[in-house]
Amino acid sequence: RLLSSVALKKFGKKKVKKFISEDVIIVSPKDKITGVLQSFRAFHISRMPVVEDGELVGIITLHDIVTKLIQARERGTFGFILDEKRSLLDYPVEDIMNYPVVTCNINATVKEVIDKIVEYQISGIIVIDDQQKLAGIVTKRDLLEPLSGEKKDIEYPIIQINSKIKDLDRDELNRVISNFVRKYKETLGETSFYIYLRQHKETSRGEHLIYTRCRMFTAYGKFISKAEGWGVYNAVKNVLLNLERQINKKLSKERALPKNKKRKLMKYIEIESLT
The missing domain is CATH 3.30.160.100 (Ribosome hibernation promotion factor-like)
Incomplete structure (x- = not known):
């Protein structure tokens, strides 16, 4: 609700490129889940773009790993057959990554990004440039933190x-x-x-x-x-x-x-x- 109300104000007209994180940690489709979890812990993040030959091919999140692997094995609900003898950490990223990826252009406005966050019920969006290359990532936190700066009497x-x-x-x-x-x-x-x-x-x-x-x-x-x-x-x-x-x-x-x-x-x- 807060983000939606902000999108209708002056803040919503600003370019999202002012708030993106450009130092994005990426992963390849063939990398194993164990490496992803190590990166999540080392860099204190919960999502990583999946890139192959310079192209954005998917995104993997901590939520994906928990719901598609760990809980799926317990409930037997995932789309492919999980090998009981195989460690969950040995599965490749491409087996559980999400695609297509919800993205926004680097020249998009904050309102346009917030509209997508609300529509897809996600906490972060991958930002791409005019050549469809990875330019960064923007999260709810990136947009909420500078809001206090909008107050004139602060x-x-x-x-x-x-x-x-x-x-x-x-x-x-x-x-x-x-x-x-x-x-x-x-x-x-x-x-x-x-x-x-x-x-x-x-x-x-x-x-x-x-x-x-x-x-x-x-x-x-x-x-x-x-x-x-x-x-x-x-x-x-x-x-x-x-x-x-x-x-x-x-x-x-x-x-x-x-x-x-x-x-x-x-x-x-x-x-x-x-x-």
Whole structure:
């Protein structure tokens, strides 16, 4: 309902290419399910486009694996005969992938994409260019996150922290991110920053391995960064370093700044207190 109402407003007229994720993880039809599940876990995703010889031939989701393989074996309802002696993880992607794929053009509007999401009752759509090549993917989250930026009376920067880590110092993390964002206020304009932190079981020297993903929506474009580190401090440091490199690269490329005038990487003295 929220997406449908948004589609009718000014936000719905924007081009979806401003919100897509371009660093898409792909899989081939012959790859095994075990590799798909490993990618799902490693990259914290639930869907992957299936590409063969540069062409989009299908899509596979975690839901497909659960319903078409695992539950099908239990109920005996799948379209082909499952070999009881064969591991479910050994089946190729092409056996359970979905096709045709629901897609949208990179020049489509947000409204057009939302209409398809509602019509097909899906959570994400593959984005293709004018040559029918894979250009990226856009999900409900990609469209919902920047919505807060549509409010005129909101105070920037907008910072949202999503994590189930116990004893996470959210106030300090908020301060660190605010300082990072304000460094680029004049260049990037009003900014919305979303960060997700997940704690893994692995530990080293008493610190858990932390996976961090962030999305930064600005008037200058969208920046996405993923990183890991031992402890919250290192994970946040690494993800902000990646973000800063992306920002500097884009600024240098589009404004042709000399190397000696590129912005220096941020000083992480500001986040020492996260240790």
